Every structure is written in C-alpha cells, then in structure tokens.
Amino acid sequence: MEYRLLGGTGLRVSRLCFGALTIGPLQAGLSPEEGARVIRSALELGVNFIDTAELYGTYEHIRLALRGWPDPVVIATKSYAYTREGMRESLDRARRALGRECLELFLLHEQESAETIRGHWPALEYLLEAKAKGWVRAVGISTHWVGCVRAASRLAEVEVIHPLINRRGLGIQGGSREEMLEAIREAARAGKGIYAMKALGGGLIREEVPASFAFLLAQPEIAAVAVGMRSVEEVRLNVHYFAALGGEGGAFPPEEVAAWERKVAAAERRLVMDEGCTGCGSCVQCCPQGALTLVGGQVRVEAQRCILCGYCGAACPRFLLRIV
Numbered sequence: 001m002e003y004r005l006l007g008g009t010g011l012r013v014s015r016l017c018f019g020a021l022t023i024g025p026l027q028a029g030l031s032p033e034e035g036a037r038v039i040r041s042a043l044e045l046g047v048n049f050i051d052t053a054e055l056y057g058t059y060e061h062i063r064l065a066l067r068g069w070p071d072p073v074v075i076a077t078k079s080y081a082y083t084r085e086g087m088r089e090s091l092d093r094a095r096r097a098l099g100r101e102c103l104e105l106f107l108l109h110e111q112e113s114a115e116t117i118r119g120h121w122p123a124l125e126y127l128l129e130a131k132a133k134g135w136v137r138a139v140g141i142s143t144h145w146v147g148c149v150r151a152a153s154r155l156a157e158v159e160v161i162h163p164l165i166n167r168r169g170l171g172i173q174g175g176s177r178e179e180m181l182e183a184i185r186e187a188a189r190a191g192k193g194i195y196a197m198k199a200l201g202g203g204l205i206r207e208e209v210p211a212s213f214a215f216l217l218a219q220p221e222i223a224a225v226a227v228g229m230r231s232v233e234e235v236r237l238n239v240h241y242f243a244a245l246g247g248e249g250g251a252f253p254p255e256e257v258a259a260w261e262r263k264v265a266a267a268e269r270r271l272v273m274d275e276g277c278t279g280c281g282s283c284v285q286c287c288p289q290g291a292l293t294l295v296g297g298q299v300r301v302e303a304q305r306c307i308l309c310g311y312c313g314a315a316c317p318r319f320l321l322r323i324v
C-alpha cells in the first residue's frame with residue numbers, strides 16, 4: 001500500500017481510504033460486527049484511513065473494527081452542524097461513539113459555496129477551539145461544488161478538502177471535471193490536503209473501476225481516494241487495483257481477482273423506492289444532485305443524476321428509499 005502526506009496536516013494516509021457510508025444503514029445495512037469485519041480486512045491489508053460522517057451511522061462499526069488494532073488509523077468524520085452548540089454535540093458524540101480522545105479529521109459536511117461556509121462559521125470556530133484542546137487534529141470541508149473548493153482553498157482555517165471528482169465527471173456541481181481538477185490544483189498549491197470522494201460516481205461506472213482509480217491516482221494533488229466497500233472481496237479487489245496501479249504489482253493471484261470481480265459485479269448497487277410515498281418532498285430537498293422530483297405527489301428519480309449516496313434515505317420519514 002502506498003501512503004501520502006495529507007497536505008500540511010502531518011497525517012500520513014493510505015491512498016486507498018475506506019469509505020464507511022456503504023456498510024451502514026443508508027446502504028448495505030451491515031450489522032456493526034459484519035461491518036467491523038470488512039473494515040478490519042482493509043486494515044490488515046494496509047489501509048490506515050477511514051472516512052465516515054455522523055449521517056452514515058457507522059461509528060459503532062468503526063469502533064469495533066479498531067478494537068485491539070495496534071497501529072495508528074486516521075479517521076475522518078463530518079457533521080452538518082452549523083452552530084457552535086451543534087458542533088460541540090457532534091464532536092462529543094463522535095469521540096464518545098468511536099472511543100477516541102482525538103479525531104484526526106473533522107469536516108463540515110456537504111458545503112456548497114463560500115456563503116455556505118460562512119453560514120457554518122460558528123461550527124468551524126468551535127472545531128478550531130477543539131483542535132487547540134487536542135480533540136481534533138485537522139479541520140476541513142467536503143463538497144460536490146467546484147466553486148466551494150476554490151473558496152475553501154482561500155481560507156487558512158480549512159486544512160483538508162474532500163471534493164467529488166471522478167473520471168467521468170459524474171455528480172460534479174457548478175463546473176466540469178477539468179474545472180474541478182483545476183480547483184483541486186489551486187487548493188493543493190494553497191497547502192490543503194485533498195482526498196477524493198465518489199471515485200466511481202457512486203458505483204455507476206463499476207465496469208471501469210481500474211481506469212477510474214488510475215485517473216485519480218495519477219493526480220499528484222490527490223493524496224487519497226475514499227472508496228465505499230461493503231464486502232471483504234471488494235476490499236481485496238480494491239487493494240489489488242491500488243497496488244497494481246501504484247507499481248507494486250497486483251496484491252493477489254489473477255484467478256482470485258477474477259472470482260472477486262465476478263462476485264462484486266453481481267452485487268451492483270441501485271436505489272430502490274418502496275410504496276407509500278406521501279409526497280412530503282424531504283428527500284427532494286436533501287438530494288445533492290437534484291436527482292429527485294415530485295410528479296403528481298410522488299417522488300421520481302432521474303437515474304442519470306443519482307450518485308447512489310443514499311442521503312435521501314436518511315431524509316425520508318417513512319424509510320422508503322434505500323440503496324441495495
């Protein structure tokens with residue numbers, strides 16, 4: 001496994017970051033014990049970086065995976081809190097649930113612009129105070145928006161940016177793939193640590209996995225790539241791809257890789273909607289991609305826009321939306 005320094009944070013992270021959204025209740029719905037087994041298999045293969053968020057509901061999975069693990073692991077989490085008090089609660093909850101005195105990375109979740117960051121400033125200030133107390137090591141933002149990466153790169157308080165970027169440019173908001181890459185370069189020049197999200201556009205381009213990873217790993221500004229993994233086979237496959245692309249040779253024999261590829265391809269993800277929509281619109285409001293609309297009081301998904309993040313599932317009061 002190859003490791004990189006994450007900007008100026010001093011954190012050394014594996015280029016493959018375990019994206020913990022996928023194992024949780026918004027997607028595969030693994031139990032904490034099952035999810036811990038998947039995470040642990042990644043740690044055993046050299047992954048030392050886990051990305052989660054308060055929304056994902058995977059703190060317990062991660063806590064169990066780390067029980068007795070002897071080596072340092074970098075955990076990044078995120079919160080939508082925008083007030084000081086809200087962020088204090090989020091950080092307390094994360095530290096308690098993960099059983100850690102200090103969280104390596106705490107991000108403002110899903111920022112959209114300079115204005116959104118300004119609106120979250122009290123929460124950001126609280127994180128900076130928490131950093132001074134040793135409760136957080138570095139502070140940052142996650143975003144799907146090109147303009148937000150640019151805005152964050154000009155803020156000294158933001159040390160890490162987690163932008164949406166992938167080979168096909170799926171899900172990027174407010175600009176093209178090239179414009180997002182230029183914004184990322186600008187951020188890296190400003191000393192920000194960058195780790196990418198939605199490398200596979202939420203799983204839509206699974207058949208192009210090695211090429212998609214190769215595209216991101218070839219960008220020198222991107223220290224690591226968060227990839228959602230929900231099975232031990234998927235972990236091994238991704239470790240194999242990263243090792244091969246990093247010039248270390250494949251990590252596993254070709255026949256094992258071929259068997260895992262078949263298994264993972266057979267378990268493609270999709271968004272399902274159960275009956276019973278009341279047309280309340282909560283999911284429409286929360287979709288970062290504008291993929292949901294209400295038609296005749298019923299929600300409709302535009303599959304080409306959906307990046308399978310599962311956030312709509314958390315917003316639905318009737319639990320009708322799920323990634324399977």
Ligand code: SF4
Pocket residue numbers: 271286287288289290291292301305306307308309310311312313
């Ligand atoms: S429809 Fe749901 S899963 Fe798809 S992008 Fe929107 S919030 Fe994410």
Ligand code: SF4
Pocket residue numbers: 276277278279280281282283284299315316317318319320321
């Ligand atoms: S949140 Fe649930 S009930 Fe409300 S519009 Fe969306 S799917 Fe329908």
